[in-house]
Amino acid sequence: MSTDTALTVPTRFVEAGGIRFAYRRWGKPGGPPLVFMQYFSGNLDDWDPQVTDGLAAEYDVILFDNAGVGSSGGETPGAVSEMARHALAFSDALGLKMFSVVGFSLGGMIAQQLALDHPDRVNRIILLGTGPRGGEGMTFTELSAEERADPDRFLLAAFFSPTDVSQAAGREYLKRLAARTRDRDLPVTTKAAEAQLHAIREWGAVPSSDRYATLPKIKHPTLVVHGTKDIVVQPVNAFILAEHLPEAQLIMYPDSSHGAQYQHAELFLKHAKLFLNA
Amino acid sequence: MSTDTALTVPTRFVEAGGIRFAYRRWGKPGGPPLVFMQYFSGNLDDWDPQVTDGLAAEYDVILFDNAGVGSSGGETPGAVSEMARHALAFSDALGLKMFSVVGFSLGGMIAQQLALDHPDRVNRIILLGTGPRGGEGMTFTELSAEERADPDRFLLAAFFSPTDVSQAAGREYLKRLAARTRDRDLPVTTKAAEAQLHAIREWGAVPSSDRYATLPKIKHPTLVVHGTKDIVVQPVNAFILAEHLPEAQLIMYPDSSHGAQYQHAELFLKHAKLFLNA
Numbered sequence: 001m002s003t004d005t006a007l008t009v010p011t012r013f014v015e016a017g018g019i020r021f022a023y024r025r026w027g028k029p030g031g032p033p034l035v036f037m038q039y040f041s042g043n044l045d046d047w048d049p050q051v052t053d054g055l056a057a058e059y060d061v062i063l064f065d066n067a068g069v070g071s072s073g074g075e076t077p078g079a080v081s082e083m084a085r086h087a088l089a090f091s092d093a094l095g096l097k098m099f100s101v102v103g104f105s106l107g108g109m110i111a112q113q114l115a116l117d118h119p120d121r122v123n124r125i126i127l128l129g130t131g132p133r134g135g136e137g138m139t140f141t142e143l144s145a146e147e148r149a150d151p152d153r154f155l156l157a158a159f160f161s162p163t164d165v166s167q168a169a170g171r172e173y174l175k176r177l178a179a180r181t182r183d184r185d186l187p188v189t190t191k192a193a194e195a196q197l198h199a200i201r202e203w204g205a206v207p208s209s210d211r212y213a214t215l216p217k218i219k220h221p222t223l224v225v226h227g228t229k230d231i232v233v234q235p236v237n238a239f240i241l242a243e244h245l246p247e248a249q250l251i252m253y254p255d256s257s258h259g260a261q262y263q264h265a266e267l268f269l270k271h272a273k274l275f276l277n278a
Numbered sequence: 279m280s281t282d283t284a285l286t287v288p289t290r291f292v293e294a295g296g297i298r299f300a301y302r303r304w305g306k307p308g309g310p311p312l313v314f315m316q317y318f319s320g321n322l323d324d325w326d327p328q329v330t331d332g333l334a335a336e337y338d339v340i341l342f343d344n345a346g347v348g349s350s351g352g353e354t355p356g357a358v359s360e361m362a363r364h365a366l367a368f369s370d371a372l373g374l375k376m377f378s379v380v381g382f383s384l385g386g387m388i389a390q391q392l393a394l395d396h397p398d399r400v401n402r403i404i405l406l407g408t409g410p411r412g413g414e415g416m417t418f419t420e421l422s423a424e425e426r427a428d429p430d431r432f433l434l435a436a437f438f439s440p441t442d443v444s445q446a447a448g449r450e451y452l453k454r455l456a457a458r459t460r461d462r463d464l465p466v467t468t469k470a471a472e473a474q475l476h477a478i479r480e481w482g483a484v485p486s487s488d489r490y491a492t493l494p495k496i497k498h499p500t501l502v503v504h505g506t507k508d509i510v511v512q513p514v515n516a517f518i519l520a521e522h523l524p525e526a527q528l529i530m531y532p533d534s535s536h537g538a539q540y541q542h543a544e545l546f547l548k549h550a551k552l553f554l555n556a
Binding site for chain 1: 506513514517520521523524525526527528529530531532533545548549552556
């Protein structure tokens, strides 16, 4: 074990394809690499330390800011396919031959695209609070880059359900996110967030035919995790993923919204390890 | 630990309300009681020993034949509500004040009804391959009591998906079911199966209003387990349960049909214990 934790691991940089990517890497040396792909407007600091440290006990945990996000250089593209290309370039730069992916929301879209485009590079996939290309209600017409003006309020409203139990879990989550005090990441710019939103909306557009045709081509063992009360990505999208991905296991947690895996962090860690170690 | 196993535990009898119920009980003495409720035309021998022995390591496992089924006396009623009443009478006769329930298919319907009618008697609920009252495609117009003429063929076709992997898992399951050679249960009569079918169809009838109104009243922690390719009870029913039951966790296994929990027995045992011990 390295002595680093989510709170102390330094932010490092690696150059790939002319882009300087910010990343943090810690965990079990020589353990199976696990690359984390973040949600709309999230940066390195927005991964729950309870989850990343929990996985770092057994895996080589790698968080990164994609192009144009947080402390990374380059420009955020307006398409998921380009984001997947950047993610691969970053992985190449770290010398990762094969890795598992944890993709949350937008990150889950990138993970699907990456697995589709480069099946031999991806081992296992964990999809958190995400949906298929052309899923149900995934054009997010109500979302805007300005929603992030009050991030704590945004997270409590979007990631947690209105119940007292869920809101209390949300406040604990916010505390965990704030616990890293030094070497914090840069905020995601409005320009980057707008490009991400463009990419998400393009992903969410319902095609005129063969709506879920790409899913059967993603043959990787996949764990789909969702909240039964997710108000950002409708829960039915997780069900659709499980129906169409040939090797998907689906787990849904009760009374939880977009941050289901953080509200139920302890149980999620156990489920994720059972899946990753299978 | 008692030395009994699923293969050696004797069939016992207990009288309740004029009915002589056949049951098998073994496992951790003083452990939390876990009452198993069986599917259409299944008897005591149709529970997978891998699953029941796995749970018996930590729980007080209790299998029983409901009224008119297998070696039990009495008549099988044509309504789930009556079956729940009989299940409660049986539990009373064993002196169980509070217990958790594992209900598979028809057994899951009985478990829901029992939890609704007697919430204080039920601790946790595991629902396997089942659906809500008035669920999707749950009137089973194609099913008949004659389907059971060749039970092995019936089970391989209904409980396992057509893939080689699933069919091989099915043959292993059938071997496990056959491993108990002495003191086997009596087959379920056609008369009992027809009454069960009547009860299932009444449960599956879609009401003219308030389709899932009873589900929010079942506030017990519930684990819903289903196969993504279940051809008996459509997978969407598990999703509907998770959407409407306030404390339901949903787990779906890939490439598996009505016997998902047997195809993935090892993983299911781990998931079930995480749920029961929470």
